[in-house]
Amino acid sequence: MDLKQLNAFIAIADLRSFSAAATKTGLSQPTLSRLLKQLETDMGVELVDRYHRPLHLTEAGVFFYDKISAILTEIDTVTSMTQRLSAPSTALNIGFVPSVLYGLLPEVIAKLKQSNPDIEVNLKDISSYQQIEALKTGEIDIGFGRFAHQDPWIQQILLRHERYMVALSKAHALAHIDEQRLIDLANNRLILYHQTHLPISTTTQPINTPISNSTNHIAATDKSSSRHKQSSNEQPSLEPVTEPLLHLFAQYGISPFMTTTVSDLQVALGLVAAGEGITLVPASLKTVRTEQIVYRRLLHENATSPIYLHTLKDFVHPKIPDLLSAIYQVYERRGITYRKQSFTLQR
Ligand code: BEZ
Numbered sequence: 001m002d003l004k005q006l007n008a009f010i011a012i013a014d015l016r017s018f019s020a021a022a023t024k025t026g027l028s029q030p031t032l033s034r035l036l037k038q039l040e041t042d043m044g045v046e047l048v049d050r051y052h053r054p055l056h057l058t059e060a061g062v063f064f065y066d067k068i069s070a071i072l073t074e075i076d077t078v079t080s081m082t083q084r085l086s087a088p089s090t091a092l093n094i095g096f097v098p099s100v101l102y103g104l105l106p107e108v109i110a111k112l113k114q115s116n117p118d119i120e121v122n123l124k125d126i127s128s129y130q131q132i133e134a135l136k137t138g139e140i141d142i143g144f145g146r147f148a149h150q151d152p153w154i155q156q157i158l159l160r161h162e163r164y165m166v167a168l169s170k171a172h173a174l175a176h177i178d179e180q181r182l183i184d185l186a187n188n189r190l191i192l193y194h195q196t197h198l199p200i201s202t203t204t205q206p207i208n209t210p211i212s213n214s215t216n217h218i219a220a221t222d223k224s225s226s227r228h229k230q231s232s233n234e235q236p237s238l239e240p241v242t243e244p245l246l247h248l249f250a251q252y253g254i255s256p257f258m259t260t261t262v263s264d265l266q267v268a269l270g271l272v273a274a275g276e277g278i279t280l281v282p283a284s285l286k287t288v289r290t291e292q293i294v295y296r297r298l299l300h301e302n303a304t305s306p307i308y309l310h311t312l313k314d315f316v317h318p319k320i321p322d323l324l325s326a327i328y329q330v331y332e333r334r335g336i337t338y339r340k341q342s343f344t345l346q347r
Pocket of ligand 1: 100101284
């Protein structure tokens with residue numbers, strides 16, 4: 001068994017066609033077919049059922065595909081990390097989610113450049129989830145995101161928790177109330193914008209006695225607009241609530257009356273400005289579109305969005321300790337509460 005055979009099998013399995021796999025890999029169809037046959041002969045197992053179109057994997061093929069594709073991804077990660085170790089890049093490539101750009105990221109970069117005037121920093125707007133893959137491939141050296149990730153290659157530092165605020169149009173009936181309760185917002189259309197959802201294992205039970213008759217398991221929907229209200233005799237579905245804002249409401253036993261899902265935070269705030277609904281955003285966003293939008297505090301202390309710093313466990317870019325110290329200096333200057341942490345190089 002060799003890597004060529006395994007890569008041929010993965011291409012065929014991904015594309016379910018010898019001709020598409022040949023185009024993707026740049027190999028001829030007879031070569032691909034020969035590599036697959038050799039692999040099957042070596043293993044003594046039929047992996048691909050060739051008698052159906054599109055091609056099907058056999059049951060053994062499905063098992064082998066799942067396991068071997070994870071191993072091949074690891075090989076790619078190790079190869080890319082080894083290359084970086086032997087020739088570390090001088091530039092620092094930073095991945096970030098848009099909400100941290102509105103917050104302290106520009107100030108942090110300015111601070112880092114004060115102590116490292118020659119540093120080259122590249123910023124990439126990339127979702128929390130995609131940051132994990134980008135770290136492994138070497139596309140970025142560090143990621144700032146809002147979600148914890150359990151991944152054997154990644155170490156994460158929780159930088160701080162940022163309070164969520166309610167964003168309402170200035171004309172909204174609740175706009176004048178300084179401190180808001182989630183239950184009072186439940187009759188509004190809630191605009192959802194997160195690209196990354198919570199892992200199912202972190203979803204929890206409601207925090208206190210339910211205020212409405214719904215639970216934190218709501219009818220799941222991917223539709224851009226949907227009603228969540230349940231009639232009194234309707235059974236809630238058992239699907240866990242993984243969308244972060246819905247999850248927050250669900251922790252208080254609240255299911256917003258209606259939701260609209262949009263592609264990003266800017267669009268969400270655009271809809272709020274147009275009076276199409278309300279949303280919750282981290283406090284750093286409170287200076288955006290203030291001609292049309294007011295931002296109000298939430299009474300609930302746990303209504304926060306965390307900020308995580310992610311990097312690889314085995315390869316910490318030499319400038320990352322300076323970056324962390326720049327972050328802590330910014331926090332100290334602004335009086336932001338944080339718990340100091342440092343990186344460990346685990347080998
Ligand atoms: C923060 O808002 O805490 C933050 C944002 C970007 C980078 C580091 C920290």
